[in-house]
Amino acid sequence: MPPTSHPEAKNMTGTDETSCEPVIKLDKLVKFFGRFAALRGISESFVAEQLYVVVGDNGAGKSTLLRVVAGLTQPSQGSVTLLGACNIRNVAHSVGYMGHAPLLYDELSGMENLRYFAGLYGIADDSVCRAAMRQVGLDPKLQRRVGQYSQGMRQRLSLARAVLHDPKLILLDEPFSNVDAHSAREMATVLGQVRDRGKTIFVVTHQTALMEPVADEFVQMSEGKIVSRSRQRPSPQSSTLSSELERI
Amino acid sequence: MLVSSISVTRSTLLKDIRLEWRSKDAINSMLFFSLLVVVIFSFAFNPNAEESRRIAGGLIWVAFLFAAVVALNQTWARELRNQVLDAYRVSPAPPNALFLAKAVGNFLFVTILELLMAPLFVVFYQLRSEGPLWQLVVVALLGTWALVVNGTFFAALSIRTRNREIMLPLILFPISIPALLAMVDTTTIVLTGDGTPDFWLKMLLVYDVVFTLVCLLLFESVLNAE
Amino acid sequence: MKYLNIGFIIFTLALLGFSTYQALFVAPTEQTMGDVQRIFYYHAPTAWVAGVCFFVNFLASIAYLWKRSLNADALAAASAEVGVVFCTIVLITGPIWAKPVWGIWWTWEARLTSTLVLWLIYVSYLILRRFAVGSQTQTLAAALAIFGFVDVPIVYMSIRWFRTQHPQPVIAGGQGSGLDPVMWHAFLWNLLAFTCVGIAFIVTRYRLQKLENEVEAAHAQRAIAGGVQ
Numbered sequence: 256m257p258p259t260s261h262p263e264a265k266n267m268t269g270t271d272e273t274s275c276e277p278v279i280k281l282d283k284l285v286k287f288f289g290r291f292a293a294l295r296g297i298s299e300s301f302v303a304e305q306l307y308v309v310v311g312d313n314g315a316g317k318s319t320l321l322r323v324v325a326g327l328t329q330p331s332q333g334s335v336t337l338l339g340a341c342n343i344r345n346v347a348h349s350v351g352y353m354g355h356a357p358l359l360y361d362e363l364s365g366m367e368n369l370r371y372f373a374g375l376y377g378i379a380d381d382s383v384c385r386a387a388m389r390q391v392g393l394d395p396k397l398q399r400r401v402g403q404y405s406q407g408m409r410q411r412l413s414l415a416r417a418v419l420h421d422p423k424l425i426l427l428d429e430p431f432s433n434v435d436a437h438s439a440r441e442m443a444t445v446l447g448q449v450r451d452r453g454k455t456i457f458v459v460t461h462q463t464a465l466m467e468p469v470a471d472e473f474v475q476m477s478e479g480k481i482v483s484r485s486r487q488r489p490s491p492q493s494s495t496l497s498s499e500l501e502r503i
Numbered sequence: 504m505l506v507s508s509i510s511v512t513r514s515t516l517l518k519d520i521r522l523e524w525r526s527k528d529a530i531n532s533m534l535f536f537s538l539l540v541v542v543i544f545s546f547a548f549n550p551n552a553e554e555s556r557r558i559a560g561g562l563i564w565v566a567f568l569f570a571a572v573v574a575l576n577q578t579w580a581r582e583l584r585n586q587v588l589d590a591y592r593v594s595p596a597p598p599n600a601l602f603l604a605k606a607v608g609n610f611l612f613v614t615i616l617e618l619l620m621a622p623l624f625v626v627f628y629q630l631r632s633e634g635p636l637w638q639l640v641v642v643a644l645l646g647t648w649a650l651v652v653n654g655t656f657f658a659a660l661s662i663r664t665r666n667r668e669i670m671l672p673l674i675l676f677p678i679s680i681p682a683l684l685a686m687v688d689t690t691t692i693v694l695t696g697d698g699t700p701d702f703w704l705k706m707l708l709v710y711d712v713v714f715t716l717v718c719l720l721l722f723e724s725v726l727n728a729e
Numbered sequence: 730m731k732y733l734n735i736g737f738i739i740f741t742l743a744l745l746g747f748s749t750y751q752a753l754f755v756a757p758t759e760q761t762m763g764d765v766q767r768i769f770y771y772h773a774p775t776a777w778v779a780g781v782c783f784f785v786n787f788l789a790s791i792a793y794l795w796k797r798s799l800n801a802d803a804l805a806a807a808s809a810e811v812g813v814v815f816c817t818i819v820l821i822t823g824p825i826w827a828k829p830v831w832g833i834w835w836t837w838e839a840r841l842t843s844t845l846v847l848w849l850i851y852v853s854y855l856i857l858r859r860f861a862v863g864s865q866t867q868t869l870a871a872a873l874a875i876f877g878f879v880d881v882p883i884v885y886m887s888i889r890w891f892r893t894q895h896p897q898p899v900i901a902g903g904q905g906s907g908l909d910p911v912m913w914h915a916f917l918w919n920l921l922a923f924t925c926v927g928i929a930f931i932v933t934r935y936r937l938q939k940l941e942n943e944v945e946a947a948h949a950q951r952a953i954a955g956g957v958q
Contacts, residue, residue, distance in 0.1 A: 285953055289863060290945070292952035325593050328729050331864070331949070347595035348506075356586035362525040363518070374514040375594035377506040400525075416590065479953075653876070660869050664860040674857055674873060677849035678880045681887035688891060702890050710883055717879055721872045724794060728868035 278303040278338055278424060278455050279324060285332035286319055293319040295479035296333070301457075303423070306450040308466045309459045310489060311476035317459040318355060320476070321426045324457070325352040338423060348376055351422035355429050357409045358416065361402030365412050366395055369419060376420035387419035388412070392441060406433040414442065418449065425449065425456045431465060443469055463488045508600040515604035522581060523612075530612075533574050537616050540566045541623045559628050560690030564683060566620060568650065571613045572672045575654040578605050579662045598723040606655040606718075613647055633696025642689040642700060645707040649682035649714065650675075656718045659725055682710055734932065741925040748915070748922035756915040765829045770915055772822040774923035775815045776844060782812030782927060783851060783878060790874035793867055802867040803938035804931075805874060806858065809851055811930045815923075816848040831898045838899045839885075839892040846884045850877040 277300035286294040293316045301307060309317050322328040324335055326343035338346045352358075359368050369384035378384075385395040391411040401409060414430055427446075431439040439462070447469030450456050460466060463473065467488045475483045483489070523530060544562050582588040591601055624630065632639070654675055661670035685707050689700040752770035759766035789805035792798060823841050824834045835841075854877055858870045908916065 285949075287864070287949055287952070290948045290952060292949065295953045327589055327592055329727070344595070347593065350593065352589070352593045354586055354589050356589075358587050358590040359585055360518070360522060360581075360587060361585065362522050367518075367521075371514060371518050372590060372594070375506065375511060375591060375596040377510075377595075379510075656876075657873075660857070660872065663862060663865050663869060664857065665862060666860055670857065670860060674853045677846060677853050678876055680846050680849075681880065681883045684887050684891055688894075698894065706883070706887055706890075713879060713883070714876070717876060721794070721875065724868055725872050728865040 276303065276339075277301060277336075280336040281324075281333070282336070283333035284320075284323065284330050284335065286316075286323060286328065287331045292479050294323065294330075297479075297481055298333075299481055299484075301455070303455045304450065304453050305471040306446060306456045306458065306466075306469055307472050307474050308463065308470045309457060309474045309476060310461065310463055314478075315476040316479040317476050318428050321352070321428050321457065321459055325350060325426050327352070348420065349423040351417035351420065351425045353413050353417040353425075353427045353430055355432075357401075357413050359401045359409065359413060362400055364398050364400055365393060365404075365415075366397075368401060368412065369416060372416050373419055378420060383419055387415040390418075390445065391415045392438070407435050407438045410434050411438065411442065414445075423454060425454055427456065427458045427460075429459055429461075431460055431462050439465055506594075506596050508597050508603075511596045511600035512604045512607070515601060516608050519578075519581075519604065519608045520611075523608075533570060533612075533616060534619065536573060537566070537570045537620045538623065540570060541620055541627065545627045557691065557695065559624065559630055560687045560694060562628075563621070563624050563690060564646075564686045566624075567613070567617055567647075568676075568679075568683065570616050570620070571609075571647075571650055571654060572675065574612055574616065575609055575651070575658045575675075576661075576668055576671055578609055578655065579658050583662060592726065598726045599719050601726070602655065602659075602718065602722040605659075606652050609651045609655050610648055613651055614644075617643065617647065630694060632694055634693040636693065638700050638704070639690060639693040642686055642704060642707060645704070645711055646682050646686035646689075649685075649707060649710050650679055652711070652715050652718055653678060656722065656725070659722070663728070682707060685710075734936075737925075737932075738929050741922070741929050744918075744922040744925055748918040751915040751918045756912050757909060759912075762830050765826060768822050768826045770919045771923075772819060772826060773916065774920045775818045775822070776840075777920060778923050778927040779812050779815035779819060779844075779847070781924070782808045782815060782931065783847070783881070785931070786812060786851075786854075786874050787878035790871035790878075793871045794875075799867070799942050800939065802871070803935050803942060805871065806938055807931045807934035809854055809858075809874070810934060811927055813848065813851050813855060814930075815927065816844060816851065819844050820848060827898075833898075836898045837892075838897045839889045840899075842892070843885045843888045846888070847881060850880065853877075 279299075279301040281297050281299050284294050284297040285292065295316075297320070309320070311317050319328065323330050324337065324343075326337075326347065334341065335343065337343050338349055340346045343350070360371075363371070365388060366381075366384055369387060370381065373379070373384050388395045391414050393408060393411055393415065401412060404412065410430055410432070411434075414427070417427065418425060430442060434442070443465050446456055446458065450469070450471070458466060458470075470488070472484055472486055473489055474481055475485075475489050544566055548558065548562060579588075582591075592598075654671070657675045658671050661667050661674065664670045685703040689703045692698045692700045692703075748770075752767055756767065756770070758764055785808040786805050789801045789808060792801035793805060820841070823844075827836050828834055854870060854873050857873055858866060861869050
C-alpha cells in the first residue's frame with residue numbers, strides 16, 4: 256500500500272500553507288520543432304511537495320515538457336509560471352535538472368565536477384558537494400574520472416549535481432536508464448526522502464513499478480498532451496515495445 | 504541569490520584549462536597543425552627570395568587565422584559532449600561569465616600558438632625587425648583578442664547549424680577583415696621600419712571595444728536560442 | 730494592397746525606362762573615359778541601394794531581437810537578399826568599367842574593395858540563414874546581422890586608410906571630380922529609379938516570406954489540433 260501523502264494532510268500537520276499553491280502553472284503550452292508539435296496545448300497546474308511521475312510513449316513530449324519547465328527551451332506559444340515567477344531565469348537557483356545525457360565532464364573527477372557546478376550556484380563550500388555525493392551512495396574521495404564511471408555511478412553523480420544546491424523543484428529525465436535494479440531502487444527511495452523534506456519532484460521514466468512506492472501522482476502524456484493524472488499506476492494497456500519490456 | 508560573475512568566469516576558465524590539460528585534445532593536434540601550416544607556407548612562398556620578407560606579415564597572420572579557427576571550433580565542442588552546457592544554462596550563473604571565460608581561454612590558447620609559431624617564421628624567413636618591436640606585440644595582442652572575441656561568439660552560433668565546422672570560418676573571416684588588415688600592415692610596417700602603425704593601433708582598439716560590447720550584449724540571446 | 734503593389738511596379742518600370750534613356754542618350758559623353766563612363770549611372774545608384782538595404786536589415790534585426798516579431802525577421806531576410814543582389818551588380822559593373830579604362834579587370838581601390846567585403850559579410854549571413862536549424866535561425870541571423878553592420882564603417886575606414894598608404898587606380902572619379910549638371914540630373918533620376926526597384930523587390934520578397942510564415946503557422950495549428958505528423 257503506497258504511503259501517499261495528501262496535501263490536505265500536510266496542512267493539518269502545520270506545514271506552510273503555500274504547499275497548496277501551484278508550484279508550476281502551464282498555460283496553453285505549445286512547442287514546435289519545425290512542423291512537429293511536441294507539446295500541443297497543455298494547461299495544467301502542479302502543487303508543491305509532491306512526487307510526480309511522468310509517463311508515456313516515446314515521442315509523447317515528456318522530455319520536451321521537462322526542458323520547457325527547466326527553461327532550456329522557449330515555448331512556441333503559451334506560458335510557464337514557476338514558483339510564482341513568469342521568468343524562469345529568476346528562480347533558476349531553486350530548480351534542479353537532470354537530463355537524459357549525463358551533463359558531466361568526463362575528464363574531471365566526481366568532486367571536481369560537483370565543485371564546479373556548485374560554484375555556478377554560488378556555493379563555495381566543499382562539504383555540500385561531499386554530502387551530495389554521499390547521499391547518492393558515491394565516495395567523495397574517489398579520484399577516478401567520470402568518463403571511467405559505470406553508467407549507474409554516472410547517473411547517481413548526475414542526480415547529485417541536480418540536487419546539491421537544495422532546489423525546491425527537481426526535474427529528472429530518465430534517471431534510471433541503464434542503472435542496475437538495486438541502485439535504481441535506492442535512488443527511488445532517496446527521491447521519496449527528498450520529497451518528504453518538502454521538495455517537488457518530477458520524474459520522467461518508463462519504470463512505473465519502481466516509482467509506485469514513492470509516487471504521489473502519475474501524469475500520463477500522449478502525443479504532446481497530458482491525457483490523465485491519477486494516483487494509481489497506469490496499467491500498460493497499449494502493446495508498445497516499452498511496456499512489453501516493462502512486464503518482463 | 505546573486506551569483507558573482509567574476510567567480511563564475513574564473514572557475515569556468517580554470518575548469519577549461521584543467522580539462523584541456525587532462526585531455527590534451529586540442530593542444531597536441533593544434534601544435535602540430537600550426538607547425539604544418541608554417542612549413543607548407545614556406546614551401547609555397549619561397550623564404551629565400553627578398554620579396555617574401557615583405558609579405559611575411561601576411562603569411563604569419565593568415566597562418567594564425569587558420570590555426571585559431573581550428574582551436575575555436577573545439578571550445579564549444581567540449582560543452583556539447585554529454586550536453587553539459589545544459590547544466591550551465593539551467594543554473595543562475597550569468598551567461599556573459601561563460602562567454603568571457605571561453606573568450607579568455609581561447610585568447611590564452613591562441614596566444615600560446617602564436618608564441619610557438621612566430622619563432623619558426625623568424626627562423627624560416629630570416630626575419631629581422633627594423634622598427635620598434637613593442638608596437639608589433641601590442642598589435643598582436645589587440646588583434647588576437649579581435650579574432651578570438653568574435654571567434655568565440657561565432658563558434659557558439661555555428662554549433663547550432665547543420666555544418667558546424669565550416670560555418671565558423673565562413674562567418675568569421677569577412678567580419679574580421681579589418682582586424683586582419685591591421686595586423687598584416689602593422690607587421691609589415693614594423694618589420695620594414697617603413698611608416699607608423701598608429702592608425703592601426705587605434706583602429707584595433709576601437710574594433711576590440713565595439714565588438715566585445717556587441718558580443719556581451721547579444722550572447723545571452725544566442726545561448727538560449729532553442 | 731495588391732493593386733498598389735502592381736501600380737508601384739509599373740511606375741518603377743516606367744521610371745527605370747526614363748532614367749535609362751537619360752543615362753544612355755541625354756547625358757553628355759565623358760571627356761576622358763568616353764561612353765564607358767555611362768556605367769556610372771548604374772554602378773553608383775546600385776551601391777547606394779545596397780547600402781540602404783543593409784541598413785534596413787540592421788534595423789529589422791534589432792527589431793526582431795527586441796520584439797521577437799516574425800515580420801521584422803521577414804523584412805531582415807528580404808532586405809539582405811536584395812542587398813546582396815545589388816551588391817553583386819556593383820561588383821560586376823566595376824570590372825566592366827575598369828577593363829576598358831585601366832586595362833585590368835579588378836582594382837583593389839578603396840570603394841570596390843569595401844563593397845567586396847560587404848558582399849562577403851552578407852553572403853555569409855545568407856548562408857547562416859540557410860544552414861541554421863529550426864526556430865533558432867531568426868535569432869542567430871539577427872545577431873550576425875548586427876555584427877555585420879557594425880563592422881561596415883570599420884571596414885570602410887580601414888580599407889581607405891590602407892589605400893591612402895598604398896594607392897591603386899580609382900573607379901568613379903577620385904577626390905575633386907565634379908559632375909556636369911546634366912550628368913548630375915541623369916544620376917539623380919537613376920538614383921530614384923534604382924531606389925524604387927530596390928523597394929519593389931524588398932516588398933515582394935517580404936510578402937513572399939510572410940506568406941511562407943503563414944503557411945508554417947497553418948501547419949502548426951493543424952499539428953496542434955490534429956495529431957502527430
